[in-house]
Amino acid sequence: MELAEIGLVGLGTMGAALALNIAEKGHRIAVWNRTGTVTDAFVAEAGELAARVVPTHSLQALVDAIAPPRAIILMVPAGDAVDQQIAALRPLLGKDDLIIDAGNANFHDTERRSAEAEVQGVSFIGMGVSGGEEGARHGPSIMGGGPRAAWDRVAPILTSIAARHGEVPCATWMGPGGAGHFVKTVHNGIEYADMQMITEVYGLMRDGLGMAAPAIADVFDGWNAGALRSYLVEISGAVARAVDPETGAAMLDVILDAAGQKGTGRWTAIEAQHLAAPVPVIEAAVMARNVSSRLAERQAGQAAFGAGPQPVSLTVEDLEGALMAGKILCYAQGFTMLDAASKTFGWGVPLPECAKVWRAGCIIRSDMLDHMAQALTEDPGRNLILAPTFAALLKQHHGALRKVVAAAALNGHGLPALSAGLAWFDLMRTARGTANMIQGQRDFFGAHGFDRLDGKPVHHGPWGGHA
Ligand SMILES: NC(=O)C1=CN([C@@H]2O[C@H](COP(=O)(O)OP(=O)(O)OC[C@H]3O[C@@H](n4cnc5c(N)ncnc54)[C@H](OP(=O)(O)O)[C@@H]3O)[C@@H](O)[C@H]2O)C=CC1
Numbered sequence: 001m002e003l004a005e006i007g008l009v010g011l012g013t014m015g016a017a018l019a020l021n022i023a024e025k026g027h028r029i030a031v032w033n034r035t036g037t038v039t040d041a042f043v044a045e046a047g048e049l050a051a052r053v054v055p056t057h058s059l060q061a062l063v064d065a066i067a068p069p070r071a072i073i074l075m076v077p078a079g080d081a082v083d084q085q086i087a088a089l090r091p092l093l094g095k096d097d098l099i100i101d102a103g104n105a106n107f108h109d110t111e112r113r114s115a116e117a118e119v120q121g122v123s124f125i126g127m128g129v130s131g132g133e134e135g136a137r138h139g140p141s142i143m144g145g146g147p148r149a150a151w152d153r154v155a156p157i158l159t160s161i162a163a164r165h166g167e168v169p170c171a172t173w174m175g176p177g178g179a180g181h182f183v184k185t186v187h188n189g190i191e192y193a194d195m196q197m198i199t200e201v202y203g204l205m206r207d208g209l210g211m212a213a214p215a216i217a218d219v220f221d222g223w224n225a226g227a228l229r230s231y232l233v234e235i236s237g238a239v240a241r242a243v244d245p246e247t248g249a250a251m252l253d254v255i256l257d258a259a260g261q262k263g264t265g266r267w268t269a270i271e272a273q274h275l276a277a278p279v280p281v282i283e284a285a286v287m288a289r290n291v292s293s294r295l296a297e298r299q300a301g302q303a304a305f306g307a308g309p310q311p312v313s314l315t316v317e318d319l320e321g322a323l324m325a326g327k328i329l330c331y332a333q334g335f336t337m338l339d340a341a342s343k344t345f346g347w348g349v350p351l352p353e354c355a356k357v358w359r360a361g362c363i364i365r366s367d368m369l370d371h372m373a374q375a376l377t378e379d380p381g382r383n384l385i386l387a388p389t390f391a392a393l394l395k396q397h398h399g400a401l402r403k404v405v406a407a408a409a410l411n412g413h414g415l416p417a418l419s420a421g422l423a424w425f426d427l428m429r430t431a432r433g434t435a436n437m438i439q440g441q442r443d444f445f446g447a448h449g450f451d452r453l454d455g456k457p458v459h460h461g462p463w464g465g466h467a
């Protein structure tokens with residue numbers, strides 16, 4: 001039998017879609033799934049693409065079905081499942097073979113697996129794939145990390161299945177070790193933040209302006225025809241317009257307000273803290289998901305204090321401007337965090353390429369990312385808020401953000417992400433801040449010392465013997 005060019009383990013939502021995409025682009029692919037009946041059902045439903053799919057029912061059969069040097073994609077849940085599959089595959093693989101973890105992964109795990117692979121003589125790539133099921137099937141955004149030579153070996157297949165922005169494939173090597181998974185993690189952190197900010201303006205429309213779901217859908221559709229054009233605004237319109245087949249009510253009005261999460265947003269927030277790279281909008285978005293899941297406490301809070309959200313005097317245009325400003329602030333934070341990680345870990349992540357690889361295929365794709373790619377190409381070391389295009393947009397829209405946050409605060413709407421973005425923006429445009437007080441306090445109780453504005457070599461205050 002003709003050997004496959006590549007193998008794949010894990011025919012769940014993403015793995016099945018990715019395998020069909022690979023087969024559709026003309027590559028013969030061998031597949032294996034822990035539950036064998038899933039493999040059989042996958043092939044039975046693959047239609048004419050089944051001709052390029054080799055179903056296997058043991059890992060040995062999978063390995064035997066692939067032409068050496070082999071490349072095997074893992075598309076299984078993050079954590080133990082990946083380690084288990086690597087441990088099971090490793091004894092079956094040779095020196096030049098390659099394992100690609102294409103699921104979401106904590107980059108610390110990827111760094112560890114990369115180091116272990118080097119010792120064991122099997123190549124390892126940690127690769128972020130974004131775009132959900134639809135993206136995986138028809139063109140995801142792919143962020144690779146690991147040995148450059150290993151990436152180059154599989155790049156022809158990966159670029160053939162990736163989304164395209166114009167003619168440019170959205171599949172890029174981001175650096176060694178965990179760089180690819182780190183970039184995907186920050187992508188997801190931004191995804192959390194973008195979703196949360198959209199959710200906050202949805203809440204203002206629903207509870208502050210008294211708009212019904214179809215009217216809210218119209219607003220999102222309108223925004224999606226303008227500067228906010230993006231996949232997340234587009235699907236928010238579709239979600240708001242959908243009707244529950246069971247009750248005939250708007251879908252949004254029957255969905256429980258408790259958000260799930262698998263961990264990538266939390267990983268972003270934790271790593272940002274380690275890197276001392278502020279990403280307050282992302283942190284706020286993670287916090288908001290955590291609060292959302294504490295339904296019983298929220299019910300008790302409403303009983304104790306009364307429902308928060310009251311009518312607001314805002315326009316849909318105010319909300320659009322606030323979202324524009326919030327989005328710029330959040331992406332600026334995300335790219336700054338990537339820059340900090342790249343420098344700390346010595347990865348050399350190409351920031352303009354990150355923006356480019358996110359322009360199509362992935363969940364955070366938007367028109368704005370094309371302008372961000374241009375701004376980062378001009379000067380990768382400059383904070384995006386200082387790039388002329390985005391500085392001009394912020395000057396135009398930060399007033400709307402301020403108005404929206406203020407009206408929300410006065411009328412009981414919690415806007416954690418938009419408020420966090422505004423607070424960060426105001427700190428970032430204040431040359432003389434207030435941390436002199438913190439330094440005074442630290443010196444008072446702990447003799448930690450401080451620098452003086454006048455440069456004099458006196459590093460302690462007259463605290464009456466305390467310092
Ligand atoms: N869904 C999405 O939108 C996206 C998901 N991802 C990431 O892709 C990866 C896969 O996600 P998704 O396809 O949604 O998940 P699914 O739950 O749909 O599929 C999981 C797959 O992994 C297999 N599996 C689970 N545990 C093990 C194990 N211990 N050993 C071997 N195989 C196992 C399952 O096999 P079995 O049939 O036997 O249960 C199944 O094939 C995750 O890392 C996820 O974070 C990335 C981007 C988008």
Ligand SMILES: O=C(CO)[C@H](O)[C@H](O)COP(=O)(O)O
Binds near residue numbers: 264
């Ligand atoms: O990686 C993804 C999208 O880019 C996955 O859909 C991921 O599951 C989203 O994160 P969460 O489940 O925590 O919302």
